[in-house]
Amino acid sequence: MQKGKIGVSTENIFPIIKKFLYSDHEIFLRELVSNAVDATQKLKTLVGTGECKQELGDLTIRVSVDKEKKTITVSDAGVGMTQDEVEKYINQIAFSGAEEFLDKFKDQSVQIIGHFGMGFYSSFMVSSSVEVVTKSWKDAPAVRWECDGSPEYTIEDTTRERRGTDIILHVADDSEEFLEESRISALLNKYCKFMPIEIAFGKKKEWKDSKYEDTDEDNIINQTNPIWTKKPAELKDEDYAEFYRTLYPMADEPMFHIHLNVDYPFNLTGILYFPKISNNIDLQKNKIQLYCNQVFVTDSVEGIVPEFLTLLHGVIDSPDIPLNVSRSYLQSDANVKKISNHITKKVADRLSTLFKNERETYEQKWADLKLFVEYGMLTDEKFYDSAAKFAMFKDVDGKHYTFEEYKDAIKEEQTDKDGKLVYIYSNDPEAQYSFIQAAKAHQYNVMVMDGQLDSHFVQMLEGKLENAQFVRVDSDVMDNLVRKDKKKEWKITPDEQENLKPVFEANTPEGGEAMYHVSFEALSETAAPVVITQNEFMRRMKDMSQMG
Numbered sequence: 216m217q218k219g220k221i222g223v224s225t226e227n228i229f230p231i232i233k234k235f236l237y238s239d240h241e242i243f244l245r246e247l248v249s250n251a252v253d254a255t256q257k258l259k260t261l262v263g264t265g266e267c268k269q270e271l272g273d274l275t276i277r278v279s280v281d282k283e284k285k286t287i288t289v290s291d292a293g294v295g296m297t298q299d300e301v302e303k304y305i306n307q308i309a310f311s312g313a314e315e316f317l318d319k320f321k322d323q324s325v326q327i328i329g330h331f332g333m334g335f336y337s338s339f340m341v342s343s344s345v346e347v348v349t350k351s352w353k354d355a356p357a358v359r360w361e362c363d364g365s366p367e368y369t370i371e372d373t374t375r376e377r378r379g380t381d382i383i384l385h386v387a388d389d390s391e392e393f394l395e396e397s398r399i400s401a402l403l404n405k406y407c408k409f410m411p412i413e414i415a416f417g418k419k420k421e422w423k424d425s426k427y428e429d430t431d432e433d434n435i436i437n438q439t440n441p442i443w444t445k446k447p448a449e450l451k452d453e454d455y456a457e458f459y460r461t462l463y464p465m466a467d468e469p470m471f472h473i474h475l476n477v478d479y480p481f482n483l484t485g486i487l488y489f490p491k492i493s494n495n496i497d498l499q500k501n502k503i504q505l506y507c508n509q510v511f512v513t514d515s516v517e518g519i520v521p522e523f524l525t526l527l528h529g530v531i532d533s534p535d536i537p538l539n540v541s542r543s544y545l546q547s548d549a550n551v552k553k554i555s556n557h558i559t560k561k562v563a564d565r566l567s568t569l570f571k572n573e574r575e576t577y578e579q580k581w582a583d584l585k586l587f588v589e590y591g592m593l594t595d596e597k598f599y600d601s602a603a604k605f606a607m608f609k610d611v612d613g614k615h616y617t618f619e620e621y622k623d624a625i626k627e628e629q630t631d632k633d634g635k636l637v638y639i640y641s642n643d644p645e646a647q648y649s650f651i652q653a654a655k656a657h658q659y660n661v662m663v664m665d666g667q668l669d670s671h672f673v674q675m676l677e678g679k680l681e682n683a684q685f686v687r688v689d690s691d692v693m694d695n696l697v698r699k700d701k702k703k704e705w706k707i708t709p710d711e712q713e714n715l716k717p718v719f720e721a722n723t724p725e726g727g728e729a730m731y732h733v734s735f736e737a738l739s740e741t742a743a744p745v746v747i748t749q750n751e752f753m754r755r756m757k758d759m760s761q762m763g
């Protein structure tokens with residue numbers, strides 16, 4: 216047996232690792248299993264190129280828990296390591312990596328490295344000691360390495376029949392939660408569900424003699440070829456729908472999907488789904504899962520995709536998103552910017568195609584798309600520019616218009632004396648029923664703007680659309696638009712009006728005439744004979760004071 220000392224200046228590196236990774240202890244399993252996957256992939260490559268002449272054999276990665284011995288073991292049949300390699304990769308590289316990391320981040324707070332993966336050494340977050348038993352595919356004796364978390368380790372020859380590696384964690388007292396099968400099972404499901412090599416955790420169970428019993432069959436916990444790794448041409452709509460159900464078993468069916476597949480100038484695959492966005496956007500956010508080569512990394516993609524895209528669901532897989540760094544760094548990373556622009560463009564293209572090729576379907580889906588599109592237009596300039604061509608206005612009769620079409624539709628009737636186009640909208644069609652009827656009687660078009668973001672949206676459009684003024688249907692600005700040339704069919708004669716006016720005015724709410732305006736302008740059977748409007752200026756003042 217040999218003893219050695221790991222080459223690192225910090226004597227007490229492990230307490231630091233524990234502290235830095237505190238919030239994320241559970242990632243140790245992801246790191247170990249992904250190392251096992253890497254080792255297996257390397258072996259497959261070596262066999263593929265003929266460099267290694269061995270049979271592949273069973274390549275299943277096995278994860279097991281021994282509650283009695285308090286161990287967790289991850290075994291693979293991958294390339295394995297020779298003694299030299301253990302010394303090089305396990306002792307040196309990882310530690311120098313850790314040292315560099317500590318140098319870089321020593322002044323910063325813990326949350327900055329939220330998802331920092333420390334690879335192999337993350338196993339010390341949950342272990343009192345770690346054993347590596349490994350046999351290289353090369354003709355070399357098997358080795359056993361052990362380290363109890365101090366910078367000292369032991370290394371010796373041992374026996375292991377087959378090529379491959381076992382990583383055995385002796386679970387620390389404060390981490391015994393990880394000896395629960397259900398916990399490990401949940402972690403495998405979270406991090407390893409789509410890894411590319413089969414992973415077995417125990418055996419499939421069978422209901423027998425009124426209890427569950429193990430069968431001989433491995434319990435494989437992952438799908439090795441998730442659909443985002445396939446070509447769109449190989450897939451049917453049903454495949455996408457089924458994958459969605461795998462990701463979100465409880466969710467409603469999505470409206471449609473986008474299959475992302477880029478290999479230049481960066482690598483990105485993935486499938487994004489447009490969910491039916493019900494009223495509360497906050498509830499819908501952060502459903503996208505981010506993977507790196509089929510290894511789950513995070514489901515909080517803020518900073519990686521533009522804010523409004525966090526409303527989408529699905530999977531993004533990219534080895535080009537640097538994952539071991541802080542969020543603020545991510546936002547300034549050039550690759551991340553490119554990726555994010557690409558996704559934004561793809562999303563806009565998808566909507567644009569649907570709009571152009573299937574306008575009817577698009578209009579039917581507009582109610583569910585509206586919140587998403589408006590959110591994008593409000594928060595992302597680039598998206599605004601593309602979406603301005605396919606965003607819709609809906610009027611009170613349920614007819615849809617693009618911005619351009621709407622402008623054409625109203626320009627005859629709704630230009631005020633200063634030559635401004637007046638967009639009339641209702642933010643509560645039920646309560647504003649009589650105002651809407653009055654406006655319609657004047658041949659004005661009234662849009663429905665009653666969505667969660669519409670008040671912001673209207674404000675933004677007023678700045679963006681040329682020469683546009685937005686007016687609520689219950690405000691008196693509409694009076695300026697009354698077409699003088701129209702023949703009015705009074706229901707109440709001018710004499711009667713003179714008599715009635717004081718009655719109404721006396722009964723208008725507090726503030727009287729200064730705030731409200733009474734008019735008798737019924738133009739059709741259905742319109743109300745008397746309309747009391749609130750001065751637009753006063754209305755805005757009131758809205759503002761209510762906003763606090």
Ligand code: ADP
Binds near residue numbers: 250254293305308380
């Ligand atoms: P990384 O995976 O980023 O290289 P790790 O700390 O996870 O860093 O692993 C360090 C190195 O140890 C790996 O690059 C690999 O060479 C070696 N290694 C770790 N686990 C295994 C394994 N199961 N089989 C073979 N080699 C391994």
Ligand code: MG
Binds near residue numbers: 249
């Ligand atoms: Mg690793």
